[in-house]
Amino acid sequence: xxxxxxxxxxxxxxxxxxxxxxxxxxxxxxxxxxxxxxxxxxxxxxxxxxxxxxxxxxxxxxxxxxxxxxxxxxxxxxxxxxxxxxxxxxxxxxxxxxxxxxxxxxxxxxxxxxxxxxxxxxxxxxxxxxxxxxxxxxxxxxxxxxxxxxxxxxxxxxxxxxxxxxxxxxxxxxxxxxxxxxxxxxxxxxxxxxxxxxxxxxxxxxxxxxxxxxxxxxxxxxxxxxxxxxxxxxxxxxxxxxxxxxxxxxxxxxxxxxxxxxxxxxxxxxxxxxxxxxxxxxxxxxxxxxxxxxxxxxxxxxxxxxxxxxxxxxxxxxxxxxxxxxxxxxxxxxxxxxxxxxxxxxxxxxxxxxxxxxxxxxxxxxxxxxxxxxxxxxxxxxxxxxxxxxxxxxxxxxxxxxxxxxxxxxxxxxxxxxxxxxxxxxxxxxxxxxxxxxxxxxxxxxxxxxxxx
Amino acid sequence: xxxxxxxxxxxxxxxxxxxxxxxxxxxxxxxxxxxxxxxxxxxxxxxxxxxxxxxxxxxxxxxxxxxxxxxxxxxxxxxxxxxxxxxxxxxxxxxxxxxxxxxxxxxxxxxxxxxxxxxxxxxxxxxxxxxxxxxxxxxxxxxxxxxxxxxxxxxxxxxxxxxxxxxxxxxxxxxxxxxxxxxxxxxxxxxxxxxxxxxxxxxxxxxxxxxxxxxxxxxxxxxxxxxxxxxxxxxxxxxxxxxxxxxxx
Amino acid sequence: xxxxxxxxxxxxxxxxxxxxxxxxxxxxxxxxxxxxxxxxxxxxxxxxxxxxxxxxxxxxxxxxxxxxxxxxxxxxxxxxxxxxxxxxxxxxxxxxxxxxxxxxxxxxxxxxxxxxxxxxxxxxxxxxxxxxxxxxxxxxxxxxxxxxxxxxxxxxxxxxxxxxxxxxxxxxxxxxxxxxxxxxxxxxxxxxxxxxxx
Numbered sequence: 001x002x003x004x005x006x007x008x009x010x011x012x013x014x015x016x017x018x019x020x021x022x023x024x025x026x027x028x029x030x031x032x033x034x035x036x037x038x039x040x041x042x043x044x045x046x047x048x049x050x051x052x053x054x055x056x057x058x059x060x061x062x063x064x065x066x067x068x069x070x071x072x073x074x075x076x077x078x079x080x081x082x083x084x085x086x087x088x089x090x091x092x093x094x095x096x097x098x099x100x101x102x103x104x105x106x107x108x109x110x111x112x113x114x115x116x117x118x119x120x121x122x123x124x125x126x127x128x129x130x131x132x133x134x135x136x137x138x139x140x141x142x143x144x145x146x147x148x149x150x151x152x153x154x155x156x157x158x159x160x161x162x163x164x165x166x167x168x169x170x171x172x173x174x175x176x177x178x179x180x181x182x183x184x185x186x187x188x189x190x191x192x193x194x195x196x197x198x199x200x201x202x203x204x205x206x207x208x209x210x211x212x213x214x215x216x217x218x219x220x221x222x223x224x225x226x227x228x229x230x231x232x233x234x235x236x237x238x239x240x241x242x243x244x245x246x247x248x249x250x251x252x253x254x255x256x257x258x259x260x261x262x263x264x265x266x267x268x269x270x271x272x273x274x275x276x277x278x279x280x281x282x283x284x285x286x287x288x289x290x291x292x293x294x295x296x297x298x299x300x301x302x303x304x305x306x307x308x309x310x311x312x313x314x315x316x317x318x319x320x321x322x323x324x325x326x327x328x329x330x331x332x333x334x335x336x337x338x339x340x341x342x343x344x345x346x347x348x349x350x351x352x353x354x355x356x357x358x359x360x361x362x363x364x365x366x367x368x369x370x371x372x373x374x375x376x377x378x379x380x381x382x383x384x385x386x387x388x389x390x391x392x393x394x395x396x397x398x399x400x401x402x403x404x405x406x407x408x409x410x411x412x413x414x415x416x417x418x419x420x421x422x423x424x425x426x427x428x429x430x431x432x433x434x435x436x437x438x439x440x441x442x443x444x445x446x447x448x449x450x451x452x453x
Numbered sequence: 454x455x456x457x458x459x460x461x462x463x464x465x466x467x468x469x470x471x472x473x474x475x476x477x478x479x480x481x482x483x484x485x486x487x488x489x490x491x492x493x494x495x496x497x498x499x500x501x502x503x504x505x506x507x508x509x510x511x512x513x514x515x516x517x518x519x520x521x522x523x524x525x526x527x528x529x530x531x532x533x534x535x536x537x538x539x540x541x542x543x544x545x546x547x548x549x550x551x552x553x554x555x556x557x558x559x560x561x562x563x564x565x566x567x568x569x570x571x572x573x574x575x576x577x578x579x580x581x582x583x584x585x586x587x588x589x590x591x592x593x594x595x596x597x598x599x600x601x602x603x604x605x606x607x608x609x610x611x612x613x614x615x616x617x618x619x620x621x622x623x624x625x626x627x628x629x630x631x632x633x634x635x636x637x638x639x640x641x642x643x644x645x646x647x648x649x650x651x652x653x654x655x656x657x658x659x660x661x662x663x664x665x666x667x668x669x670x671x672x673x674x675x676x677x678x679x680x681x682x683x684x685x686x687x688x689x690x691x692x693x694x695x696x697x698x699x700x701x702x
Numbered sequence: 703x704x705x706x707x708x709x710x711x712x713x714x715x716x717x718x719x720x721x722x723x724x725x726x727x728x729x730x731x732x733x734x735x736x737x738x739x740x741x742x743x744x745x746x747x748x749x750x751x752x753x754x755x756x757x758x759x760x761x762x763x764x765x766x767x768x769x770x771x772x773x774x775x776x777x778x779x780x781x782x783x784x785x786x787x788x789x790x791x792x793x794x795x796x797x798x799x800x801x802x803x804x805x806x807x808x809x810x811x812x813x814x815x816x817x818x819x820x821x822x823x824x825x826x827x828x829x830x831x832x833x834x835x836x837x838x839x840x841x842x843x844x845x846x847x848x849x850x851x852x853x854x855x856x857x858x859x860x861x862x863x864x865x866x867x868x869x870x871x872x873x874x875x876x877x878x879x880x881x882x883x884x885x886x887x888x889x890x891x892x893x894x895x896x897x898x899x900x
Contacts, residue, residue: 133878176882218889225831247852261817271865292716352633355590359599379503400510402491429641434676444472
């Protein structure tokens with residue numbers, strides 16, 4: 001089974017690359033700081049967004065019904081998918097109905113979560129991702145490593161090599177301007193020849209039945225407006241009550257994500273254009289279960305800005321792939337265990353609980369507190385390491401018994417052997433790259449009994 | 454005012470000087486400080502590893518030890534935060550929950566309760582202040598760079614009262630050092646890399662000492678500094694604020 | 703049981719007691735106090751890669767257009783039909799026919815100072831794909847129609863019913879390769895905003 005610590009250790013074999021990855025994402029975090037600090041009432045805006053989302057979660061069923069009714073009235077075909085499999089089957093059925101074998105797709109983390117590309121390929125349908133970063137990782141046959149910056153782990157030289165191999169750019173070409181132009185030309189012909197386009201959804205408005213898609217590249221619009229069939233996939237938690245609430249979220253989203261004041265395009269899709277079909281798929285896939293977990297339901301407020309990844313000191317130094325799930329980083333680590341507790345039991349532990357994620361979150365999800373709470377759940381459900389459990393039981397015993405603690409202390413700080421960082425032997429990871437302080441002759445307790453009593 | 458001194462297990466065992474400095478510093482303020490002899494640990498090592506359910510013994514011991522005090526002061530932001538957020542017992546929960554409000558980290562206590570304005574201390578060195586996450590983001594000992602809010606720092610303000618202290622600016626003033634409890638061994642590679650980067654920030658900005666209100670971070674950074682034979686030393690903030698360094702050895 | 707009914711039932715079972723919505727009027731009032739919207743708009747537009755030209759009347763747009771002679775230019779502004787084709791002619795046509803449009807000149811309903819976004823409706827686009835497929839885009843907005851922030855912006859859209867509309871801020875862009883900003887991703891390579899200030 002994949003484990004974050006192992007994958008992170010591999011990532012850390014190339015320290016220079018870790019430094020580069022860390023600096024690149026730190027730069028994005030700094031851009032976010034600059035943008036957010038320009039809004040004097042930023043913290044109130046976050047609070048407002050958080051309250052709106054709480055209202056949505058508390059009345060979600062009614063909002064879903066309202067949204068569905070409006071969307072149908074607008075001429076949109078609404079589908080419901082209980083899980084990833086059903087979502088993929090719905091997409092496939094729509095394509096089959098139109099005899100379409102090739103589709104263009106703009107960024108949708110939901111389709112990553114559902115492994116849609118893989119499913120469609122098995123059905124003989126070709127999918128081309130049109131977001132530049134997503135296209136790059138698709139050509140490299142890798143998943144995205146970041147929800148907003150899918151190929152942030154790739155260096156331009158590596159991208160140049162991929163483009164040379166797949167898109168025929170000049171060997172050794174690594175100028176981002178020229179590489180982007182290569183992708184523009186390649187994807188333009190894709191947009192012009194695909195009859196179906198799938199997009200994600202950033203926000204859907206219950207009041208009006210419309211949905212908003214945000215991109216910088218314009219790829220969602222190029223796909224959707226040129227296609228005969230537009231399929232939009234959204235998690236059921238993406239709803240907001242009324243159009244006026246969009247103002248709050250569009251102010252927060254991109255400032256948090258990249259430090260831009262807004263994405264280049266915030267497209268409001270309401271009705272299909274004449275002659276076009278518009279399908280909208282509402283996907284549950286575990287969300288209603290998460291909604292029922294009181295300690296974790298706030299994770300459904302997430303608007304997928306990626307700020308928690310950019311600020312996370314662990315994410316920056318372990319890379320998105322070390323989280324082995326579609327949504328990496330702190331938010332992914334509180335979402336994934338809901339989908340599969342065993343497979344993702346490691347993720348809530350891939351954190352120092354420093355709390356920076358909760359501070360940058362535009363909808364004020366208590367991410368680091370949820371990481372702590374997931375740890376308790378995972379251990380109680382029996383997904384912890386057996387050896388660790390024994391050590392913890394021994395440590396708990398010693399620390400509950402002052403006399404055992406004192407004796408242990410006298411005998412050369414033996415108590416600390418249960419603290420996993422204290423035993424000086426070659427098997428203890430602490431000592432691989434660190435020393436421990438030399439134990440002093442007296443503990444404070446011993447000093448105190450000599451000097452104060 | 455009756456103040457109970459809580460010295461966390463690893464401070465008791467490895468850093469008695471920091472504990473002595475804390476005691477003396479409080480005594481100099483004219484406070485009667487008691488030190489319950491049967492104390493051990495706050496329970497955080499188990500709880501942060503997902504074993505909060507094993508902390509009952511530790512917690513009830515803590516409650517028994519400190520029940521009679523008006524305030525409980527500890528030179529560790531992390532332990533203070535854990536107790537404030539999670540202290541509970543089956544047999545005496547009312548007392549435990551009430552106790553959460555009486556627990557203070559040292560610099561917080563000096564600033565908010567004693568309202569210290571002056572210190573008789575001298576430390577003529579360039580000092581880098583490590584903002585331990587649990588102290589800073591958990592106890593709000595200092596403003597956090599993520600927020601759009603006015604800056605302040607309780608530890609820095611206290612250090613400003615010590616003659617000769619020159620605080621060095623840091624490139625990343627509140628990035629985590631990577632200790633993280635059992636994270637430091639469970640995620641050894643990332644933990645060490647975070648520690649190395651944090652230490653490098655202090656070194657590059659000319660710090661002679663790295664100080665903090667949390668020894669767990671300092672122990673981790675000291676381990677890295679020591680391994681690479683760096684001349685930069687770590688020192689708990691209580692020792693600087695107390696102005697004297699009494700060696701136990 | 704259909705998936706629809708199952709999802710709705712599961713959600714109803716899981717959702718917490720209804721919590722109230724925050725008051726949005728607080729935010730709507732804040733923006734009104736913000737003066738100097740034009741200066742803010744200009745500065746922010748430049749920061750996102752756009753170019754702002756202040757003109758006194760619509761006619762002056764002509765003097766600033768700089769495109770290769772013979773290239774295809776479309777507009778939905780009748781006053782410019784002498785220099786550009788009517789984009790509305792293509793409403794029902796295959797959008798693919800617009801792939802070689804060099805420049806589109808379109809009116810915007812209003813602009814937003816805090817992020818330099820311009821609200822362009824489907825009608826103003828002529829056809830939906832136009833502001834995205836053209837190589838270069840020019841948008842025209844009245845100075846009086848620049849609002850301070852997004853709260854004011856959505857107040858402006860109240861009661862409107864557009865099949866499609868978009869906020870557009872700057873030319874299309876990407877920073878997916880090592881965070882290097884490149885203008886001209888899949889949409890227009892440049893954006894000029896004409897602010898008509900009589």
